[in-house]
Amino acid sequence: MKIKTRFSPSPTGLLHMGGVRTALYSWLFARKNNGSFILRIEDTDKNRVKNNSVQDILYGLRYLQLNWDEGPFFQSNRINIYKNIILFMLKKGIAYKCYCSKNRLDKLRKNQILNKKKPKYDNKCRNKNFFLKKSNIPYVIRFKNPTKGLVEFRDMIRGKISISNKELDDLVIQRSNGMPTYNFCVVVDDWQMNITHIIRGEDHIHNTPRQINLLSSLNAYIPQYAHTSMILDKKRKKLSKRCSSYSIINYINNGFIPEAILNYALQLGWSYKNQEIFSINEMKNIFNIKYINKSPSIIDKKKFLWFNHYYLNNISFNLKYKYFFSYCKKNNIFFDKDVNISGVIKDFLGRHSTFKDFIQTYDYFYKEINISNIKNIYLYNKLINITILKFLYKKFNLLNNWDLKNILLIIKESILYFKISFKEIAILIRIVITGKKQTPSISSIIFYIGKKKFLLRIKNFLKYLQLNNSNFSK
Numbered sequence: 001m002k003i004k005t006r007f008s009p010s011p012t013g014l015l016h017m018g019g020v021r022t023a024l025y026s027w028l029f030a031r032k033n034n035g036s037f038i039l040r041i042e043d044t045d046k047n048r049v050k051n052n053s054v055q056d057i058l059y060g061l062r063y064l065q066l067n068w069d070e071g072p073f074f075q076s077n078r079i080n081i082y083k084n085i086i087l088f089m090l091k092k093g094i095a096y097k098c099y100c101s102k103n104r105l106d107k108l109r110k111n112q113i114l115n116k117k118k119p120k121y122d123n124k125c126r127n128k129n130f131f132l133k134k135s136n137i138p139y140v141i142r143f144k145n146p147t148k149g150l151v152e153f154r155d156m157i158r159g160k161i162s163i164s165n166k167e168l169d170d171l172v173i174q175r176s177n178g179m180p181t182y183n184f185c186v187v188v189d190d191w192q193m194n195i196t197h198i199i200r201g202e203d204h205i206h207n208t209p210r211q212i213n214l215l216s217s218l219n220a221y222i223p224q225y226a227h228t229s230m231i232l233d234k235k236r237k238k239l240s241k242r243c244s245s246y247s248i249i250n251y252i253n254n255g256f257i258p259e260a261i262l263n264y265a266l267q268l269g270w271s272y273k274n275q276e277i278f279s280i281n282e283m284k285n286i287f288n289i290k291y292i293n294k295s296p297s298i299i300d301k302k303k304f305l306w307f308n309h310y311y312l313n314n315i316s317f318n319l320k321y322k323y324f325f326s327y328c329k330k331n332n333i334f335f336d337k338d339v340n341i342s343g344v345i346k347d348f349l350g351r352h353s354t355f356k357d358f359i360q361t362y363d364y365f366y367k368e369i370n371i372s373n374i375k376n377i378y379l380y381n382k383l384i385n386i387t388i389l390k391f392l393y394k395k396f397n398l399l400n401n402w403d404l405k406n407i408l409l410i411i412k413e414s415i416l417y418f419k420i421s422f423k424e425i426a427i428l429i430r431i432v433i434t435g436k437k438q439t440p441s442i443s444s445i446i447f448y449i450g451k452k453k454f455l456l457r458i459k460n461f462l463k464y465l466q467l468n469n470s471n472f473s474k
């Protein structure tokens with residue numbers, strides 16, 4: 001039997017690490033076993049569906065390259081399939097119409113709670129034959145859950161789980177508005193899509209016995225289940241789809257790369273021989289459900305940054321370049337062709353943990369600097385500054401071979417000429433061409449920023465000094 005797994009999020013909010021890890025484990029399990037990975041969007045509860053949530057899920061999965069073999073299927077497009085099966089179940093007598101009013105059910109529930117009993121439907125309508133009844137009274141359709149025996153399954157993470165059927169309600173499979181319910185649609189889809197393994201969060205574990213009973217009543221194959229523990233935020237609460245700071249889109253916007261997100265997601269609740277770094281291929285080869293642990297995991301931003309930093313330093317230059325430019329494009333950041341951005345990436349990206357941090361630190365390579373924000377250039381007086389800058393402009397303008405060696409030669413020449421220190425001239429140039437007091441080595445910055453931008457910034461600065469009364473001195 002071909003292995004088939006599925007990721008089936010509900011589009012009720014943002015895709016977060018909990019969803020990504022579930023998708024990753026299901027994807028890895030399928031890939032490791034030459035199986036198929038299916039994407040199914042569980043969007044039948046229209047009241048809870050959030051705008052753009054589907055796009056967010058698809059974008060996140062595509063960014064992470066968790067490619068699906070079938071789908072995306074949308075449950076909202078399959079309503080007729082569910083309804084036909086419900087009709088079949090009614091005919092077969094494994095489902096029935098329940099006309100109990102909300103009022104009656106509320107009272108029943110209240111009394112049960114008062115008598116310290118677990119709230120449960122009392123099966124009032126179960127044995128009445130309402131199938132042919134035509135009336136305007138609203139009704140729901142319930143599944144006839146077995147009343148005796150146990151539902152048992154072997155969870156691939158948690159071991160044997162069994163629950164008495166006495167504990168289970170006659171599940172509503174169709175609401176009074178005619179819409180099939182979540183648990184029912186899931187069962188029909190898992191059955192019709194031939195899902196063999198269901199890896200999902202333990203927030204669904206209470207649904208499993210009901211789903212198994214439904215599958216059995218339809219003579220369907222019972223998949224194997226693996227319920228993972230929850231991922232929690234730093235306050236130890238289950239990650240929320242409503243909180244954007246934990247969303248994948250937020251990580252992507254901050255410049256986390258797929259390798260780091262996947263590696264971090266993998267090891268949140270999964271461990272293998274103390275190894276931390278796994279390439280995608282390694283994940284596919286090694287992945288095994290037996291390495292998933294049962295305790296909840298807490299998102300640790302520092303660790304996540306560490307992974308991204310690691311990958312920014314260790315992926316191939318081509319990949320770095322590709323990710324970096326798609327990040328820039330998405331954020332409307334463009335570089336003049338004069339700027340040697342590959343050099344900047346090669347030399348400086350490795351110092352940073354995210355693209356966002358990197359791009360903010362080196363904004364002077366793509367953004368014009370605002371001279372009027374510069375308050376002090378810490379060097380002599382205005383006249384001397386103007387003289388040095390004019391000298392530099394002239395020398396650099398004549399330089400045809402824009403390379404590090406020649407750039408350093410001009411800097412040295414200016415030091416000797418003006419009898420100032422390297423530090424002093426570096427500060428002046430740094431402020432003028434970057435607007436910042438701290439940057440990496442000034443000769444590299446001059447080299448990477450290119451002749452055109454370098455000269456233009458000196459020229460603009462000179463203009464500003466000449467027009468302005470500020471003396472830019474100590």
Ligand SMILES: Nc1ncnc2c1ncn2[C@@H]1O[C@H](COP(=O)(O)OP(=O)(O)OP(=O)(O)O)[C@@H](O)[C@H]1O
Nearest residue numbers: 009010012018019022200201203229230231238239
């Ligand atoms: N915090 C979490 N930790 C681990 N797994 C999670 C977490 N949140 C969701 N999942 C799992 O991710 C998968 C997709 O989740 P889904 O989008 O349906 O979120 P959900 O939290 O179950 O949805 P909803 O909040 O709308 O009920 C499910 O298998 C779910 O169990």
